[in-house]
Amino acid sequence: MSTAPYAAIPEPPEEYNATTVLSRLMDGLGFRYHWATDGLTEEELDYRPEPACRSIKEILHHIHNIVDMVEHSLKGERYQLPEPSLPDGLDVRAATLASIERVSTNLRTAEPSRIAEWHTLFRMGDQDLQFPFWNTINGTMSDAIYHVGQVAAYRRPAGNPIDPNANPLLGVRMTQ
Numbered sequence: 275m276s277t278a279p280y281a282a283i284p285e286p287p288e289e290y291n292a293t294t295v296l297s298r299l300m301d302g303l304g305f306r307y308h309w310a311t312d313g314l315t316e317e318e319l320d321y322r323p324e325p326a327c328r329s330i331k332e333i334l335h336h337i338h339n340i341v342d343m344v345e346h347s348l349k350g351e352r353y354q355l356p357e358p359s360l361p362d363g364l365d366v367r368a369a370t371l372a373s374i375e376r377v378s379t380n381l382r383t384a385e386p387s388r389i390a391e392w393h394t395l396f397r398m399g400d401q402d403l404q405f406p407f408w409n410t411i412n413g414t415m416s417d418a419i420y421h422v423g424q425v426a427a428y429r430r431p432a433g434n435p436i437d438p439n440a441n442p443l444l445g446v447r448m449t450q
Contacts, residue, residue, distance in 0.1 A: 278312075279371045280304035283445025287382055292389055296411070297382035300344075302442065303418055304374040307337065309440035309447070310425040311367045321432035330428050333421050335360050338370040340418045343394070345377050347410045348384075352395040352402065 283305045287294035311334065319331040328336065339357040346353040360366060392407040394414070405413075426436045439448045 278308060278368060279375050280308035281447065284378075292386040293381045293384040296415075297378045299415060300374055300378035300381060301445075303341075303415070303422065304371060304378065305440075305445055306419065306422045306426070306442055307374065308371060309437055310422050310429070312437060313434065314429070315434065318429065318432040318434050321428055323428065323431060330425055330432065331366075333424055333428075334366050334370070337418055337421050337425075338366050338373070340414050340421070341370055341373045341377060343414045344410055344418075345373055345380075347392055347394050347407065347414075348377065348380050350392070350395070352397050355396050355398045 280301070283301045286298060314330065319334070320329050322329040322332075336357065338360060343353045389407055392410070394403075394405040394407065394410045396403040429435050437447065441448050
């Protein structure tokens with residue numbers, strides 16, 4: 275079993291509030307990402323169902339950038355678009371899981387009243403765009419989950435399906 279973060283979903287927060295629910299959403303993303311990316315080979319990372327589609331590796335880079343966008347929103351920082359290229363040699367899986375974990379921790383410990391202060395800030399060319407945090411929830415956070423589903427779906431025709439014992443409802447890998 276992998277020792278990377280999110281092999282299992284952490285214990286839930288003790289109370290339900292806006293920020294702990296968002297934290298748990300990120301934990302669910304982390305668990306799904308962990309198992310959707312576990313054990314992928316270089317050959318599988320290059321897989322794309324057809325030439326016009328992103329490869330699994332390109333999707334993982336996009337997911338990394340999406341999580342980075344969420345982190346920027348929580349810090350009140352502007353995110354530059356189009357998405358930046360990731361540095362050569364970056365362990366994208368480890369970096370993304372670490373980012374998801376940071377975002378979850380920051381949300382879990384944030385005061386719910388602060389959500390109104392958070393904004394999604396983008397710089398596109400010479401134009402600055404600002405959206406309420408609602409757009410982060412229905413936009414970037416939801417988009418990350420969507421793309422993890424793509425990776426899970428692409429794995430099967432690439433020849434390495436996701437571990438069927440990873441149970442997102444329970445947040446653990448079931449043993450046989």
